[in-house]
Amino acid sequence: MEIVLETEQLGKRYGRTWALRDCSLRLPAGRVAALVGPNGAGKSTLLHLAVGLLRPDAGVIRVLGQAPYDNTSVLSQVGFVAQDTPLYRDFTADELFTMGSRLNRRFDLALAHRRLEQIAIPRDKPVGRLSGGQRAQVALALAMAKRPRLLLLDEPVASIDPLARREFLDALMGIVAETGTTVLLSSHILADLERTCDYLIVLDASEVRLSGSVDTLIGEHRHVTVEDLVLRHLAKGASA
Numbered sequence: 001m002e003i004v005l006e007t008e009q010l011g012k013r014y015g016r017t018w019a020l021r022d023c024s025l026r027l028p029a030g031r032v033a034a035l036v037g038p039n040g041a042g043k044s045t046l047l048h049l050a051v052g053l054l055r056p057d058a059g060v061i062r063v064l065g066q067a068p069y070d071n072t073s074v075l076s077q078v079g080f081v082a083q084d085t086p087l088y089r090d091f092t093a094d095e096l097f098t099m100g101s102r103l104n105r106r107f108d109l110a111l112a113h114r115r116l117e118q119i120a121i122p123r124d125k126p127v128g129r130l131s132g133g134q135r136a137q138v139a140l141a142l143a144m145a146k147r148p149r150l151l152l153l154d155e156p157v158a159s160i161d162p163l164a165r166r167e168f169l170d171a172l173m174g175i176v177a178e179t180g181t182t183v184l185l186s187s188h189i190l191a192d193l194e195r196t197c198d199y200l201i202v203l204d205a206s207e208v209r210l211s212g213s214v215d216t217l218i219g220e221h222r223h224v225t226v227e228d229l230v231l232r233h234l235a236k237g238a239s240a
């Protein structure tokens with residue numbers, strides 16, 4: 001079983017405060033993993049460490065077997081959509097795709113075009129004039145066209161309505177089925193995760209409370225939903 005993301009006692013601190021501490025986990029290839037936890041739990045910190053934007057202060061992180069910090073050969077195989085899908089708002093989707101294809105040798109322009117056609121998003125309109133949900137879709141198309149082996153999404157659906165959210169997550173699952181990409185996505189919207197994710201990582205107060213395959217975890221804990229499972233583990237942490 002190939003492990004795409006692996007951490008061992010990984011830690012990151014800001015000043016004297018640990019944003020992530022003693023984090024050990026392994027994410028197998030081909031999974032769609034949910035990263036959940038309350039505000040400030042360390043989710044963005046973990047994603048930023050995985051995409052090489054931050055350097056660990058303790059432990060190790062390996063992405064595709066290598067340390068991602070300052071490692072362009074790993075990072076060329078990782079797609080990242082940051083929180084609030086920041087895009088150059090004056091650019092059209094077409095212009096963003098052109099930029100993507102200049103920056104990434106493996107960029108699949110046809111895939112990006114096909115994605116936006118399927119969901120009827122215009123490629124010639126500045127993305128600043130699209131809706132939040134449409135912008136999230138453009139950001140996903142851009143990240144997917146890179147054909148990454150690991151796709152990291154930081155709260156990709158937080159600001160979009162339930163219908164657009166469902167479309168976004170369905171699109172994500174379709175792409176995963178087509179390409180076999182491994183996905184790690186953070187979200188606060190637990191109900192969505194039930195349909196989308198088959199792997200779960202629960203963070204709370206900078207520590208991992210739970211991680212593993214959803215089937216195994218639900219089997220072990222005899223809980224009915226992912227939501228129950230997450231809330232139960234967060235409550236445990238709070239009373240510890």
Ligand SMILES: Nc1ncnc2c1ncn2[C@@H]1O[C@H](COP(=O)(O)OP(=O)(O)OP(=O)(O)O)[C@@H](O)[C@H]1O
Pocket residue numbers: 014018019020037038039040041042043044045046
């Ligand atoms: N640049 C920074 N400087 C100082 N502290 C930071 C910085 N970024 C994050 N932190 C702190 O690190 C901790 C983890 O933050 P992080 O952004 O990883 O949480 P999160 O789980 O993504 O939260 P949210 O759900 O609110 O996005 C928090 O206590 C936060 O205040």
